Amino acid sequence: MEEITGKWLIETVYPDLAVMLRVQQVLFSGRTEYQQVEVLESDLYGRSLVLDGKTQSTERDEHIYHESLVHPAMLFHSDPKSVFIGGGGEGGTLREALSHNTVERAVMIDLDQQVVELCREYLPDHHKGSFDDARVELLHRDARAYLGEAGEQFDVMVMDLVDPMEGGPAYLLYTRQYYEIAKARLREGGLLVTQSGPAGLLSHQECFTTINRTLLATFAHCVGYQVHVPAFQTLWGFNIASDSPIPDLAAAEVDRLLLERLGQELAFYDGESHLSMFNLPKFLRKGIAEETRINLDEAPVFMV
Amino acid sequence: MEEITGKWLIETVYPDLAVMLRVQQVLFSGRTEYQQVEVLESDLYGRSLVLDGKTQSTERDEHIYHESLVHPAMLFHSDPKSVFIGGGGEGGTLREALSHNTVERAVMIDLDQQVVELCREYLPDHHKGSFDDARVELLHRDARAYLGEAGEQFDVMVMDLVDPMEGGPAYLLYTRQYYEIAKARLREGGLLVTQSGPAGLLSHQECFTTINRTLLATFAHCVGYQVHVPAFQTLWGFNIASDSPIPDLAAAEVDRLLLERLGQELAFYDGESHLSMFNLPKFLRKGIAEETRINLDEAPVFMV
Amino acid sequence: MEEITGKWLIETVYPDLAVMLRVQQVLFSGRTEYQQVEVLESDLYGRSLVLDGKTQSTERDEHIYHESLVHPAMLFHSDPKSVFIGGGGEGGTLREALSHNTVERAVMIDLDQQVVELCREYLPDHHKGSFDDARVELLHRDARAYLGEAGEQFDVMVMDLVDPMEGGPAYLLYTRQYYEIAKARLREGGLLVTQSGPAGLLSHQECFTTINRTLLATFAHCVGYQVHVPAFQTLWGFNIASDSPIPDLAAAEVDRLLLERLGQELAFYDGESHLSMFNLPKFLRKGIAEETRINLDEAPVFMV
């Protein structure tokens, strides 16, 4: 029983189910202007970033999440030169975007400057110095306000945001109005990808299917996909949208493009992983097909 | 805080991580000759069978597990007439096997008669009456001893066993010696499939990769696959082995065969789900490729 | 970490603090007409009765609770011949009351017949056969309705009820109106004692001090006392009320009376234990002195 004594992070996964993680060290704990932040160290996950009690990413498995979020949309574009990143404070999304040799410019906007600074300090294995890349412009302001201004356009937009929780800072970055604003900043042939919450049998209707439908109300095409992220305890969903057709890449083509663009293999994402991600379990296809809700500014669908 | 008051099942998923499930009702709790058994009712999962503290299956998601365990091997066989099931006390594996109109006989051996009787009583939505099917012979004895005797041969053998834990009742049903015994009971062209434990990034080396290698030491061919089972909190692994080549079915072929054999669609498994299961994440392919351990009676690899 | 796997009862003690008890066996779990009931077996406490998620008593320490509830009021009476018990389904209160050789009659009323029957079956070390004592009349109906009828009077009334929770079955058995009804059934010189909820530094204002004040609004005298009950995780409070003066017994007098009445020593309660119970920590004296709330039918004070 001594084993149970200690510091634990408990996190709800579904109603009536929570996960207990033993924490070895609390490297940082405090409130920024926007949220409660913890940087934790556990034997299981290494260092984790936790915002308002929810694990955002961990050293041990962040590569699955960040590679899955970034690379499919990048490969679906024939020549992604400029990338916009909304959120993504840990720097892992930025790191993956910059790994494409086509990229000449990346604009990253994360509202919470303190979180980004904490990540720079405490999560070097997440960002791997990407914040210092000369191609990067880093801004700390509201992404929606920024995109709403006239300005440069991007080939790929990556929304790496916290989930659309009621009262949370991000739910207005998942609505049709937001996607219309973002779309105006996409170059022709551009794609937008957003993390889309849990996509397991018991959770895919929390926000994944709604985000898919909301993007389809704004863009001509939208493709959902999923991957298992251990620290999220379930399948995790993403949606890619574009007004141009989204190609159906064969495994070999994915592998060829990655080698051409990155010059090396990735830890998780490759051609066969791509197939496991884009061939959806039947319940996800059914969930998308049957979903009728759309996120609107005036009527958002919050995660439960 | 009142919400936390109540009955909880806590279950370890990885070292330093456990899952807490709120339980509404304990329908049965007791010890059989072989193990501690609980039949629990939760709002999240419906009824669950828990053996020695480990959730075996739940009403809400057992179809993912049982369909994934049974159907691929059945479809890989051109005409499965006889099926052997090792374990599978809930009756879900039996139910799925019997759904193939080719099946003329199913022998199911579960050591623990009391567990099977409890499942018959408490889990009607698992077995759906399959124990009463005239094609079934149900035995309560040691599967290894049974198979070790000369006797009838089977087209498909399904090992639906508890994990190979140290001191547990099943670890001798995961060794090369066991697979050799089983293989002698396979007809020509026959396949053996076994549940193979967790297959997530952090857990696939617990037993999944070893079982794959052990089967490959016994059979000419072995294919691993995985699926996310919510109640297991992670990806779950399976391995199919045969001395005959294991076909690479296209999605459309899976759908066609299912319709031909079952006459209806399944809840989870279909052609596209099949692709998501058999296209493995890179870490699983790497884990299998790099695995060198083999389970032997005299040197088993136990789950941690 | 394997140690954490299993069945746990989690119970709130204060806001933001809960206790996790590992349960070895669930001997009974189900709902009666009135409440959710579990009979649990733990290595720590032996068998416990749990009603609506709250531990009522355990084999290991019920003697502290039941002896403390019953004997002081019995000793404060010079010749307690008849005892009324409200609640007390486990039979421990009855057992202690019957141990006084002055007692000729005990009427016990517990609303929930099923709970009493479960206790008779599963908690023999609680009741020790007391339900079969010829002096006992056991009724299953509402104690307040029973007392409200004209009828026999008692020397000592013992209220062994669940806490006054909002929506719970017992809060109307803690009000001034109830105490007035009960008082009409007390013989001259009679005393009423009631369990009165937690009495720790952080919890004594939940209901202990209010019950004291409510009794003082009904009776001429009221004395509060407390004892540490391990399974309740904190000090537990009781209040004794009477229209006759409540004596201040010396330790030796307590010991003498116990020997005279019971013919043997008790496991917990004796003269020195009595002093530790009736000499109150300063915060309890202050809490009682400063309490202004009274429980009324129309305005009860619920436990938080």
Added chain:
Amino acid sequence: MEEITGKWLIETVYPDLAVMLRVQQVLFSGRTEYQQVEVLESDLYGRSLVLDGKTQSTERDEHIYHESLVHPAMLFHSDPKSVFIGGGGEGGTLREALSHNTVERAVMIDLDQQVVELCREYLPDHHKGSFDDARVELLHRDARAYLGEAGEQFDVMVMDLVDPMEGGPAYLLYTRQYYEIAKARLREGGLLVTQSGPAGLLSHQECFTTINRTLLATFAHCVGYQVHVPAFQTLWGFNIASDSPIPDLAAAEVDRLLLERLGQELAFYDGESHLSMFNLPKFLRKGIAEETRINLDEAPVFMV
């Protein structure tokens, strides 16, 4: 269920029972040379000091512990001029000792300078500036080595140490050899008091009774007492030893002495609280009477 999400401190109280405390803020978390240290903020307890996962004291109830530890021994001495404090990093013990107007000198030795500095910074309501009192000498070294040197003698020695855990830093400060060393530093008529671990029904044999017997093997007199400390979840034990008789103070005498020495009332400790502490529950008297173990350097009794 959202309520369960967050940071929790889980602490074992008995085998198979643990307490979960919701933590609002982690003010400090790190390792010193000797131990893991956390300063936590919870709504329930305010700020707490946690060493190696065990709560040492909290703002909300530390007065119960520190007043109970210090004042009885101080009052049992007719004129305590000099006080030795072993441990006591929070400064609460020092604060209480200095409140006696007889005290001219206090030597406090806490091995872990970093802990003391953290307490000075984070726990101002514990020490209330007592470290800056001109009568205080504060040392950071091993208390046993210090006492083993020839040197000044004290009227009262207060051992405010972490529990005698196997592998912990303090178990050699609970042995007969240690008490002999300490005793050599007591003036004639002097008293030594030590915190003595849990004293509940289920836990008093972990170390309370052994410490009592060990002191009695060294001193002519030893008196044990107890008090309920909410943050420790159970009764807490103390033992006072002396070669001079330990007086049996009446409540009024305690109150008179406190007023004379302190000039004001305390929050918890007074005459009636004293009686509740020194009148022991029967199981403690029995536990002490039946205890045969003695802590020796070469054979210490560790807490379980």
